Amino acid sequence: MCHSEESNAVREFLTKVGDKWSILLIVMLAKTPKHRARFSELHRMVDGISQRMLTTTLRNLERDGLLSREVFAEVPPRVEYELTPLGLTLLGPLQQLVDWIGNNWGSIKKTREHFDECSR
Amino acid sequence: MCHSEESNAVREFLTKVGDKWSILLIVMLAKTPKHRARFSELHRMVDGISQRMLTTTLRNLERDGLLSREVFAEVPPRVEYELTPLGLTLLGPLQQLVDWIGNNWGSIKKTREHFDECSR
DNA sequence: CCGGATCCTGGTCGATACTG
DNA sequence: CAGTATCGACCAGGATCCGG
Numbered sequence: 001m002c003h004s005e006e007s008n009a010v011r012e013f014l015t016k017v018g019d020k021w022s023i024l025l026i027v028m029l030a031k032t033p034k035h036r037a038r039f040s041e042l043h044r045m046v047d048g049i050s051q052r053m054l055t056t057t058l059r060n061l062e063r064d065g066l067l068s069r070e071v072f073a074e075v076p077p078r079v080e081y082e083l084t085p086l087g088l089t090l091l092g093p094l095q096q097l098v099d100w101i102g103n104n105w106g107s108i109k110k111t112r113e114h115f116d117e118c119s120r
Numbered sequence: 121m122c123h124s125e126e127s128n129a130v131r132e133f134l135t136k137v138g139d140k141w142s143i144l145l146i147v148m149l150a151k152t153p154k155h156r157a158r159f160s161e162l163h164r165m166v167d168g169i170s171q172r173m174l175t176t177t178l179r180n181l182e183r184d185g186l187l188s189r190e191v192f193a194e195v196p197p198r199v200e201y202e203l204t205p206l207g208l209t210l211l212g213p214l215q216q217l218v219d220w221i222g223n224n225w226g227s228i229k230k231t232r233e234h235f236d237e238c239s240r
Numbered sequence: 241c242c243g244g245a246t247c248c249t250g251g252t253c254g255a256t257a258c259t260g
Numbered sequence: 261c262a263g264t265a266t267c268g269a270c271c272a273g274g275a276t277c278c279g280g
Binding site for chain 3: 176
């Protein structure tokens with residue numbers, strides 16, 4: 001308690017939603033024309049994610065109301081995921097962060113290498 | 121390969137910097153008057169963090185060039201941490217995200233509870 | 241073929257105790 | 261006061277198999 005509900009919310013958010021794949025998944029979904037894609041598309045888009053993690057992450061995001069899941073009773077089966085209105089509102093803040101990362105990640109990597117060299 | 125260096129950078133960033141405490145620590149440091157605080161202050165400000173994690177996280181952030189560490193040769197010893205210019209540039213994008221979380225975390229929690237009830 | 245569930249391992253984090 | 265060291269629990273996440 002004490003130090004603001006806010007920091008608590010932030011910490012919980014970062015723990016639950018700020019995991020390795022969630023944010024990236026949202027960003028990738030945002031890049032699709034209708035903010036909508038099927039399982040296998042996402043699997044291809046997010047390089048290096050395992051099927052299990054994709055399933056889990058998508059479930060959690062659905063659970064959080066950030067995206068919705070629609071199953072089509074077809075053969076072969078098809079499942080599509082789409083950003084909800086709430087999910088869409090997250091895009092703005094996220095894009096800022098993504099831009100910052102794009103601009104500064106290179107510099108961070110360099111700083112890090114330098115730091116590691118000096119403390120060797 | 122293929123899907124952009126950007127998503128790669130984002131993933132790496134989220135893995136390294138987007139861990140449980142880093143962002144929260146930066147946000148808390150941003151709240152101090154001079155963007156500067158000593159170890160024990162941060163320990164008190166970030167509710168629930170262990171000494172070990174505080175040390176580790178601070179080291180990593182220093183390694184990334186997001187904050188700087190200054191040791192004073194006193195008794196009792198004093199160590200202060202301060203956001204670097206690079207760290208300060210991160211504050212803008214981060215604040216957007218923090219605001220969003222503040223506004224929407226409650227709603228997410230509710231959605232989640234509802235979801236869990238239905239699938240019980 | 242598409243999407244989900246199970247099993248297992250390795251890294252991460254917290255608790256505790258100890259130094260300069 | 262500001263760390264470091266050690267240990268153990270836990271869970272993220274990869275490999276693999278299963279259902280339709």
